[in-house]
Amino acid sequence: MAAAKPWKTVDDMDLAGKVVLTRVDINVPMEDGRVTDMTRIERILPTVKDILAAGGKPVLLAHFGRPKGDVRADMSLGMVREALEGALGSPVKFAANCIGADAKQGVAALEAGETLLLENTRFHAEETKNDAMFAASLAALGDIYCNDAFSAAHRAHASTEAIARLLPACAGRLMQAELEALEGALGAPERPVVAVVGGAKVSTKLDLLGNLVGKADHLVIGGGMANTFLAAKGVNVGKSLCEHDLADTAREILAKAEAAGCEVILPQDVAIWDKLESRETVEYVDVNECPDDMMMLDVGPRTTAYISQTIQSAKTLIMNGPLGVFEVVPFHKGTFDMLNEIARQTNGGNLISVAGGGDTVAAINLADHGDDFSYISTAGGAFLEWMEGKTLPGVAALED
Incomplete structure (x- = not known):
C-alpha cells in the first residue's frame, strides 16, 4: 500500500463555489506580443479545467520576467491572456493588479466557468521578499490556495511559500505529477x-x-x-x-x-x-x-x-x-x-x-x-x- 502523501491534491479539497488562488508558471517566451512556445500554458490546463469542473473559480497568480518590483508594460501578463483563453477554451478575464481594488473587483465579478488572471506578482518587490503583508493581501482574495508551479517551488516567494500557510492548500496536477515522478525516481x-x-x-x-x-x-x-x-x-x-x-x-x-x-x-x-x-x-x-x-x-x-x-x-x-x-x-x-x-x-x-x-x-x-x-x-x-x-x-x- 502506498504511503500517504504529505501534501493534499485538488481531489482532497471541496472546491464548489470557492475562489481558488492558483499559482502557475506561464513565464512563456514571447515575440512581437505573441506567445512562441505554448508548453507552459498547456501544462497548467488540467489543473484549471479540474477546478472549473469541480465548481471552483480559478484565480491565477503568476510572474513574468524579472521586473524587480517595477511595473513594466513589456512584462505584463495581459499579453498572455488571449493565448491562455484560446488554450483553455473558456473565458479568461484579466485584472491589472494582483492585489488591491483591481484584484478584488476582478474576483467579485468572476462568474461560474470563468477564470481570472491577475497581473504579474513581481510588479511588487514584496513578492520576492516573501513579505507576510503582501502574502496576506493575496490570500484575502480567495478561499483555497493551489500551487501548480513546481518550477518556482525552489523560491521562497510570497505567492509560493508565505501564502500557502494562510489558506487551506493543495498541489495542482502539474505539481502533483512532478512530485510523484521525482519521489518515484529518487525517494523510493x-x-x-x-x-x-x-x-x-x-x-x-x-x-x-x-x-x-x-x-x-x-x-x-x-x-x-x-x-x-x-x-x-x-x-x-x-x-x-x-x-x-x-x-x-x-x-x-x-x-x-x-x-x-x-x-x-x-x-x-x-x-x-x-x-x-x-x-x-x-x-x-x-x-x-x-x-x-x-x-x-x-x-x-x-x-x-x-x-x-x-x-x-x-x-x-x-x-x-x-x-x-x-x-x-x-x-x-x-x-x-x-x-x-x-x-x-x-x-x-x-x-x-x-x-x-x-x-x-x-x-x-x-x-x-x-x-x-x-x-x-x-x-x-x-x-x-x-x-x-x-x-x-x-x-x-x-x-x-
Whole structure:
C-alpha cells in the first residue's frame, strides 16, 4: 500500500463555489506580443479545467520576467491572456493588479466557468521578499490556495511559500505529477537506479553528484564533467574542457561512491577532434590515448554499449545532462544512442525514466524522444535542487 502523501491534491479539497488562488508558471517566451512556445500554458490546463469542473473559480497568480518590483508594460501578463483563453477554451478575464481594488473587483465579478488572471506578482518587490503583508493581501482574495508551479517551488516567494500557510492548500496536477515522478525516481525508487549526469562543469553540479552517489546504483558521468574525473584519475585529456583545480573534489566523490556501493561509469573510449565543428567523420580512440592537441567531444561506441547494457538491467533512470556536445554533428551520437536505449526500455515497460534540465530536454527533443520518457520535467532550477536533496520552500509549505 502506498504511503500517504504529505501534501493534499485538488481531489482532497471541496472546491464548489470557492475562489481558488492558483499559482502557475506561464513565464512563456514571447515575440512581437505573441506567445512562441505554448508548453507552459498547456501544462497548467488540467489543473484549471479540474477546478472549473469541480465548481471552483480559478484565480491565477503568476510572474513574468524579472521586473524587480517595477511595473513594466513589456512584462505584463495581459499579453498572455488571449493565448491562455484560446488554450483553455473558456473565458479568461484579466485584472491589472494582483492585489488591491483591481484584484478584488476582478474576483467579485468572476462568474461560474470563468477564470481570472491577475497581473504579474513581481510588479511588487514584496513578492520576492516573501513579505507576510503582501502574502496576506493575496490570500484575502480567495478561499483555497493551489500551487501548480513546481518550477518556482525552489523560491521562497510570497505567492509560493508565505501564502500557502494562510489558506487551506493543495498541489495542482502539474505539481502533483512532478512530485510523484521525482519521489518515484529518487525517494523510493525501484532498483537498480541509474543516474546520468552530464554538462560542462563539475563545479555547477557538486551538490548533485554528492547526493546521487548515495541514492543511485550506477552513476554515468558525461560531457565536460567526465574530463575532470578522468584527469583526476591521471588520464591525459588533451585540450578538452576540464576543471583541473577540482581534481581533489572529483577524487572525493569517487571515494564516496565506492563507499556507498555506487558504480561510477566514465568514458572508456572517446570521439576526438582539434576544434569544435561539424564534420563528416569521427575519430574514436581509447580514453587513455587522447593526443595533447585534441579535445574529447563525445563518448565512443564501447562506452555507449556499456551504458546501454547498464540501462537494460535498470528499473529506474534519472537524467540531467548529455554525454557529449550533442548540438554539433557527429558529437551527438553518444547521447542519441543512450536516449534510444532509454526510449526502448521505457516503451517496453521495463524502465521508469525521469529527465530534466534545459540541455537535457533540448537533447531529448532533438533526438525526437519527447514522448518516450516516463516524465520530463520543465522545472529547471527546482528539478536540479530536488535532485541535490534540497528542501524546496514551495513544497515544504504545502506539507506544513
